[in-house]
Amino acid sequence: xxxxxxxxxxxxxxxxxxxxxxxxxxxxxxxxxxxxxxxxxxxxxxxxxxxxxxxxxxxxxxxxxxxxxxxxxxxxxxxxxxxxxxxxxxxxxxxxxxxxxxxxxxxxxxxxxxxxxxxxxxxxxxxxxxxxxxxxxxxxxxxxxxxxxxxxxxxxxxxxxxxxxxxxxxxxxxxxxxxxxxxxxxxxxxxxxxxxxxxxxxxxxxxxxxxxxxxxxxxxxxxxxxxxxxxxxxxxxxxxxxxxxxxxxxxxxxxxxxxxxxxxxxxxxxxxxxxxxxxxxxxxxxxxxxxxxxxxxxxxxxxxxxx
Ligand SMILES: Nc1nc2c(ncn2[C@@H]2O[C@H](COP(=O)(O)OP(=O)(O)O)[C@@H](O)[C@H]2O)c(=O)[nH]1
Ligand SMILES: [Mg+2]
Numbered sequence: 001x002x003x004x005x006x007x008x009x010x011x012x013x014x015x016x017x018x019x020x021x022x023x024x025x026x027x028x029x030x031x032x033x034x035x036x037x038x039x040x041x042x043x044x045x046x047x048x049x050x051x052x053x054x055x056x057x058x059x060x061x062x063x064x065x066x067x068x069x070x071x072x073x074x075x076x077x078x079x080x081x082x083x084x085x086x087x088x089x090x091x092x093x094x095x096x097x098x099x100x101x102x103x104x105x106x107x108x109x110x111x112x113x114x115x116x117x118x119x120x121x122x123x124x125x126x127x128x129x130x131x132x133x134x135x136x137x138x139x140x141x142x143x144x145x146x147x148x149x150x151x152x153x154x155x156x157x158x159x160x161x162x163x164x165x166x167x168x169x170x171x172x173x174x175x176x177x178x179x180x181x182x183x184x185x186x187x188x189x190x191x192x193x194x195x196x197x198x199x200x201x202x203x204x205x206x207x208x209x210x211x212x213x214x215x216x217x218x219x220x221x222x223x224x225x226x227x228x229x230x231x232x233x234x235x236x237x238x239x240x241x242x243x244x245x246x247x248x249x250x251x252x253x254x255x256x257x258x259x260x261x262x263x264x265x266x267x268x269x270x271x272x273x274x275x276x277x278x279x280x281x282x283x284x285x286x287x288x289x290x291x292x293x294x295x296x297x298x299x300x301x302x303x304x305x306x307x
Contacts (some may be wrong), residue, residue: 014182014295016096021088021119021175023112024072026103027133031165032067035175038276040195040202041069044208046220048072049212051080052306053087055196057189062186063179068095073115078293080305087185092119097181098128100147100154104162105137108149113247120154127158131174136164156224156293199277200227201304203239206272207285208267209245211254219253222246224303239273242288262287 020028022158024047033039036056042049048071051265069304092098099117102112119128130150135143147160159177163170197205205223212220222245229240243265245251255262262285270283293299 009186010062012184013062013064013186015066015185015187016182017066017068017094017100018096018097018178018182019068019070019091020101020120021217022072022101022115023103023109024050024074024132025103026072026100027165027274028072028101029069030053031101031131031133031163031171032069034165034168035065035067035104036194038194039195039206039272042205044209044212045214046222047074048221049209049285056194057186057257058175059189059191059193059196063182064189065175065178065182066188068215071177079297080300083300083306087210092124095126096183098124098126098180099131099178100128101131101133103134104132104143104146105134108146113153116150117154120156122156128154129174129177129181130154130157130160132160132162133165134171134266136167139154189233199232199237200230202268202276203227203237203273203283204241205288206267206276207241207243207273208266209281214261214265215254215269219245219250222250223292224305226303236282237273237277238242238282238284240284242286243294244288244290245291245296246290248289248291251289255289262294280283292294 001245020032022028029041029043029050032041035058039196040056042056050069050071054069056069058065068091070091073088098119100116143162150160158181161170161174161177163174204227207225213221224244226244228240228242229239243254245254266283266285270281274281
C-alpha cells in the first residue's frame with residue numbers, strides 16, 4: 001500500500017528554493033545547518049567563511065525546502081570577494097523565497113539597511129522574510145525598536161522573525177513561514193539528499209573550516225583546499241588534500257612547530273568528517289604555496305570559485 005501511496009502525486013506538496021542573504025557572519029550557514037540537522041556548510045566566527053553557493057535540502061512528508069546558502073554580501077576588492085557577492089545576488093534572482101538576515105547583536109549598519117531597501121523596492125517579485133538572528137544576545141526590550149525599524153524599511157515583507165540559529169529558538173516558526181510561502185510543486189530531490197555537494201567537496205570544506213579556526217588574521221582568507229586523492233573501500237575513506245597558501249611566509253605558520261598546527265587541523269577535520277560520513281577516514285594534508293591564487297581567474301575557476 002505504501003508504494004502506491006508514494007506514487008500518487010500530492011497536489012498540496014510544496015517545494016522551492018530559499019535564498020539565505022545577508023552580510024557575512026550574520027548566521028546564514030548556522031541557520032541552514034540547524035534546519036538540515038547536519039553541518040553541510042562550514043561555520044566559523046570569521047566573515048567570508050562561505051565561498052560557494054551551497055544547497056541544504058530539508059524534506060518532510062508534505063514539503064521540501066531547498067536552502068541556498070550564499071557567501072555574504074559585502075564590499076569586495078579582491079576578485080574572489082567580488083565573485084562571492086555576485087553569487088549571492090544570482091542566488092536571489094533564481095530563488096522562490098528570499099530570506100534576508102541580520103545580526104541583532106550588532107546595530108543596524110548602513111550596508112544591511114541598503115540590502116533591505118534594495119530588495120524592498122520589489123525589483124525581485126519573490127516574497128521576503130526578514131530574519132533577525134542571534135536573539136540570544138540581546139535584551140528583550142531592544143528587540144521591538146529594531147523590529148519596527150526593519151518593518152519601516154520593508155513594509156511589504158511577508159514576515160519578520162527574531163530567532164536564534166545557534167540555540168534553535170523560533171526556528172520552527174521560521175520553517176512554517178517558509179513553507180507557507182513555497183509554491184505548490186513536487187519534490188526536486190530524493191528524500192535522503194541533504195546537500196548538492198559531493199563527498200570530496202565536503203571534505204575540502206571541513207579542512208578549510210579548521211584552517212579558518214586555527215589561523216589568525218589574513219591567512220585564512222588566503223587559503224583554499226584542493227582534494228588530490230579520494231578513495232573509498234569497505235574500511236572507510238582515504239583522502240589526500242593540499243592546503244593552498246598565497247605566500248611563502250604563510251607556510252610555516254600553517255604547519256606550526258614540529259607540524260603541531262597541521263596535526264590539530266587534520267585531527268579535527270577528520271573527526272568532523274567521520275561523524276558526517278559515519279565511517280573511518282584516513283586524512284593526509286600538506287601545504288602548497290601558490291602566490292596570489294585568489295586574484296587569478298583561472299585558478300579560481302579550477303577551485304570552483306569563479307562564481
Ligand atoms: N550568539 C549567537 N551566535 C550565532 C548565532 N548564529 C550564528 N552565530 C555565530 O555567528 C558566527 C557566524 O555564523 P555563520 O553561520 O558562519 O554566518 P554566515 O557568514 O552568515 O554564514 C559563528 O561564530 C556562529 O556560531 C546565534 O543565533 N546566536
Ligand atoms: Mg556562511
